[in-house]
Amino acid sequence: METLFSEMQGALVVMPSGRLDTNTAPEAEKMLVDRIKGGMNQVVIDFTKTDYISSAGLRVILKAAKLLKGSSGKIALCNANAQIFEVLELSGFLTLLTHSDNLETALGIVGNPA
Amino acid sequence: MTFRTILNAAFPPFSEARRTKPREMLFSVAEKPGIGTTFTVSLQHTLIVLTMVVYTVIIGKEIGLTDAALRGFVALEIVVMGLTTLLQSLPTRFGSGHLIVHTPSVISMAAFIAVANSFGIGAAAGGILLSGVVVIFFSGLLPRFRSLFPVEVIGILLVLLGLTLVEGGVQRFTGLHEGSFDTPTLLTASVTLGVIIAFSVWSPGRLRVFAVLAGVIAGMIVAYLSGLFGASQMAVVSSEPAFAFPLGNYQIPAPTLIIAAALPQLLIEVISAVDSIGTAVTIDKIDDARWTRPDMQMVGRTITAHGAGLVLNGLTGTPPLGTSSANLGLVAVTGVASRIVGTATGIMLVVLAFLPQVSAFITTIPRPVIGALIVYTAGYLMVVGMELILSRLLNSRRQFMVGLGITVGVSLMVMPELATGVPGHLKPILGSALIMGVVTAAVLNQIFRIGISQTARIELSGYSAAHDAAEFLEDRGAAWGARRDVISRAGITVGEVLEVLHNEHMVEGTVNLQATFDEYRLMLLLDYRGKAFKFAGDQTLDLAAFLEGDEDEDDLALDAAMSQMSGALIQNLADKVSSSSQKERAGLRMEFSH
Structure with a gap:
């Protein structure tokens, strides 16, 4: 599993590839937290290449969301497949975080001023 | 045996099925x-x-x-x-x-x-x-x-x-x-x-x-x-x-x-x-x-x-x-x-x-x-x-069943001369694309069921246990012709269970997974040496409250929150969950409606 990081329209785009679970989440979390603490306060998590997410993966998102809240940043999700979407829905993440069907919309959400 | 008993047995009374009206x-x-x-x-x-x-x-x-x-x-x-x-x-x-x-x-x-x-x-x-x-x-x-x-x-x-x-x-x-x-x-x-x-x-x-x-x-x-x-x-x-x-x-x-x-x-x-x-x-x-x-x-x-x-x-x-x-x-x-x-x-x-x-x-x-x-x-x-065909997982057996059934049917449509030698009164059967295609698929379905057990087992351990479980369920699901969304959900649930067992040190050694399938449900039984799951009544995590909490809350608080979330996920993804323990062994039973 490899998590790709890129910058688009001033936001950090995080694209986990494959499984985001207890084996792969710690490394992804560390890299994401480092970038947020380094000043990136607009984050989009793009699940296009993500096949599976467990609570360990949700932990990464929750940690990032908490850090960004403290720095008045924003986070959005996009392109989750049906199974990942169901996990996000059942875990209550979609009541707090916005999910969209494409990256452009997600970038627009985090790019708008609070 | 009364007339009504015979009537009810031969022609069960009408019952209104529960349904959810589609939006359209x-x-x-x-x-x-x-x-x-x-x-x-x-x-x-x-x-x-x-x-x-x-x-x-x-x-x-x-x-x-x-x-x-x-x-x-x-x-x-x-x-x-x-x-x-x-x-x-x-x-x-x-x-x-x-x-x-x-x-x-x-x-x-x-x-x-x-x-x-x-x-x-x-x-x-x-x-x-x-x-x-x-x-x-x-x-x-x-x-x-x-x-x-x-x-x-x-x-x-x-x-x-x-x-x-x-x-x-x-x-x-x-x-x-x-x-x-x-x-x-x-x-x-x-x-x-x-x-x-x-x-x-x-x-x-x-x-x-x-x-x-x-x-x-x-x-x-x-x-x-x-x-x-x-x-x-x-x-x-x-x-x-x-x-x-x-x-x-x-x-x-x-x-x-x-x-x-x-x-x-x-x-x-x-x-x-x-x-x-x-x-x-x-x-x-x-x-x-x-x-x-x-x-x-x-x-x-x-x-x-x-x-x-x-x-x-x-x-x-x-x-x-x-x-x-x-x-x-x-x-x-x-x-x-x-x-x-x-x-x-x-x-x-x-x-x-x-x-x-x-x-x-x-x-x-x-x-x-x-x-x-x-x-x-x-x-x-x-x-x-x-849509009906693709709603089920396909393996090579089922691919042949679907492919050959449609091929036989279509061949009679485009080459009606295939039935030229058929006696006149049998032509409506043997010359019918619809009938021959369906009969071919139905017969192949029965033949290909030979050797397929409706129960399968796997022993899971180590780094790739969750991944192995998901692959196992995909493979069996294809053999059974199970719905892909049910198999996916079951795979996520088992993966979640295995992560909890590992992260919270609840298991010693391997976990045995048994999957049983019929057309109405998928039953998963996990058996392992260790502690049983304990599900609290309301496992829902208050995410909003967590995010509003003290910024300096350490990772232990986050871990506790995720543990609670895991339990909620397992209970919500499966249609029925129950845990058990006997002496040193514990079990988890999960049922998924099909």
């Missing part, structure tokens, strides 16, 4: 539209099914009936269509309770003609009467043999059904003759189909009920303007009396039983009952957003009504009826599946049988208009069939 449906089966909507939609159903009476006219002419007797023959057929549709629609133990309309059966047409011409109409009637009795008997047993007709086989049936409609529909749509299209025909059909689509896609919900009617009216106008419909057709209508008893000059034959004649018809009618299963499943699927599996009780009742219709056909000496796929398409287009409409359609048909001028006018609907309706229905059925 305006009226579900048990709902009651207003009088206006009921009349309009019933009229559309009646108009569509009456256009199929042309097959009865063709049969009547092929067996040598004159105009006067032919009218009675056709009118009696319409009476039987109405009564069977009425029986089918009413919520009794002898009908589905759904809006299923009965129409002259194209599948049965050739056999009826062959038997009537070889042995007399009485022999044909006797064969159909016997078939009706057998089909009614078969309907009670059918729910016990659901494995004969898994979803993929029904999907293949619908795909082939749609494909069989293509030639007739496109022929009527284009007016193709010696390589050239007929422009007025093409224009009429295109306008008809275009108006149906426009009303279905862009009109507000309520106007959708007028889609087919609007298309037919628009098509009739274009047909009139282009000379395809006019004075000569109206002269045929006006020559008929305004009111007449349906019998006319047709002499109803006494049904006679000639085994050589009855057996081929019996086989065809039993297979035609398979067509009814597809119709019943399709309308059930159309009207339930959470459809997961066929309601076999309802399917059984559908076949009972189908058989009763055949008995009426036998007693009246009229060609066998089947269930109308064109009317199914109308249910989807209009969004109205109410049984009230089915009842009204049945009554309307019976009344119309007494008005020969009306039925004469309806049967003069121009061919391109009919062609447009058939083309639309063909496309719809093919898509529904494909």
